[in-house]
Each structure stands twice: as C-alpha cells, then as structure tokens.
Amino acid sequence: MAVALGAFGAHALAGRLEPRERELWETAARYLFYSALGGVALEAASASLLGGRGGGAVALLLAGGAIFAFTLAAMALGAPRVLGAITPIGGIAMMAGFTLFALAALRRPGA
Numbered sequence: 001m002a003v004a005l006g007a008f009g010a011h012a013l014a015g016r017l018e019p020r021e022r023e024l025w026e027t028a029a030r031y032l033f034y035s036a037l038g039g040v041a042l043e044a045a046s047a048s049l050l051g052g053r054g055g056g057a058v059a060l061l062l063a064g065g066a067i068f069a070f071t072l073a074a075m076a077l078g079a080p081r082v083l084g085a086i087t088p089i090g091g092i093a094m095m096a097g098f099t100l101f102a103l104a105a106l107r108r109p110g111a
Contacts, residue, residue: 002033005073021076028072035065035094042101050104057101064093 006029009022017025039062046054068090071083 002029002036002069005029005032005069009076017076024072024076028069028076031072031094032065032069035061035068038094038098039065042097045105046101050108054101054104057097057104059097060093060100061097064090064095064097066090067093 006026009017009025009029013022013025039058042054042058042061046052046058068087071079071087071090075081075083
C-alpha cells in the first residue's frame, strides 16, 4: 500500500496538488512504509525473541500507521482539516506499539 500510495502521488497527482498537499501526501506514504517495515521487523523479532507473543504491538503499529497515513492522504485530497485532529492518534498508536514490544522484550525470560 505504501508503494502504491507513493507512486500514485508521484504520477497521478503530479501537478495537481499544491506544495502543502503534496508534502502531506509524501509524509503519508513515508509513514505508511515505516509502519509496514516496523511491523515486519517486530513480527520477526516477536517470533524469535518472544515466542510469538508480540502480536498486540504489531497490531498497534500497523493500525496506527494506517490511521496516520490515511488521514494525511485524505487531507491532501481536500478532506476537512479537522481530520488532522485524528492523525496524532495514529502516531500515538505507532509509538505505543514500539513501547509495548520493548516492554515485552524486557520482561521475557532470560532478559
């Protein structure tokens, strides 16, 4: 999804967005990619370090990334700016996912 979002912005929306909206779109694509990459990394680490018990962290990270990215993308396309009040919820969820994983890793036997 992140690659598709970035490509759509670079090609289909090129020249159609004002600089501020283009910046929002690029930020949305970048953070969706970060959350997806982080989700893969946390899932792999969860499987090897935590015996697969880090699923909640991965879910928070991915859901947060989706909320963050899609609210920014919607605003870039003209959605009401009030939607920006929801965007931080996504960022907080991403941070909570990483924090939850770190806490689980610290609590694992032998840590």
